[in-house]
Amino acid sequence: MSIRGVKRIIEAQPTVEGAGVKLRRAFGFGDTAETDPFLLLDDFRNEDPNDYLAGFPWHPHRGIETITYVLRGSVAHGDSLGNSGTLGAGDIQWMTAGRGILHQEMPRGDADGRMHGFQLWANLPSSLKMTEPRYQDVTSGHIPEVGDDDGSRVRVVCGTFWGAKGPVDGVAADPNYLDVWVPPGKKKTFPVDTRRNAFAYVFEGSGAFRDASEPFGVLTDRPGPVEHVVRERTGNRSLVLFSAGDEVTVQAGDEGIRFLLVSGKPIEEPVAWYGPIVMNTRDELRQAYAEIEAGTFIKKGVTLPRRPNGRKPKST
Secondary structure: OOOOEEEEEEEEEEEEOOEEEEEEEEEEEOOOOOOOOEEEEEEEEEOHHHOOOOOOEEEEEEEEEEEEEEEOEEEEEEOOOEEEEEEEEEEEEEEOOOOOEEEEEEEEEEOOOOOEEEEEEEEHHHHOOOOOOOEEEOOHHHOEEOOOOOOOOEEEEEEOOEEEEEOEEOOOOOOOEEEEEOOOOOOEEOOOOOOOEEEEEEEEEEOOOOOOOOOOOOEEEOOOOOOOOEEEEOOOOOOEEEEOOOEEEEEEEEEEEEEEEEEOOOOOOOOEOOOOOOOOHHHHHHHHHHHHOOOOOOOOOOOOOOOOOOOOOOOO
């Protein structure tokens, strides 16, 4: 057995998407080699409704799968296939855009105005980029949760873990998508297939992701009259990228730690990416946007409305 080392720890950066939703981006719109087959991870977490209520109005996708996981509040959605519904706390939606889909996602807060969720983009291989679009909506009660004697808990969204199988299946990236909680002070090791790229995204508490006894952190430049570097604990909104190995070890800090542990088999194909469209070549991108402008992008269902200013819709 070999424990995966930590390549890098990255703090999720503030950004604005959709019609003005303020969120944090852990990775995306850069080099995809370290996260292949995954392209992007957004953390949309807010307590001010003004920061998220504008939502993500109608926009297209092609060539990818999007995975939306809601922790607080809800997300109302609709699409060009005629589907509509609402994701509540603990629910998952796995959307295969395939050859093209038009959809919208409109977040709403809970009774206290809080909204929290994640959206992960997974690439599709060239053989499946023009496949039929589809949805998998899974309510919280159908996502298995397994535990250990030390109080550790894992929700298995996709893949298999500790004898439980997640309800989302038929996904090209063949991912394992786990929501993990490790209690304060506990050390835990989780198996990860050596053939997969893997990352963790911490969203509660803090801890150390290697064979270490103390939490460690990110070297960060702090603003001030004198530039200096300080060491911070690996915690809230931290992305951890792992090197090769077949296990991930975490040592929880004083508050415990909760994180997404995600892994998938690399596709290792060229990536041509602009906004919500991800293909293999620039010519395929140009073709997709030509179809958007011509109103022929959606093969079934409603047609994509033109914007008065002719601008292409933004991605979520």
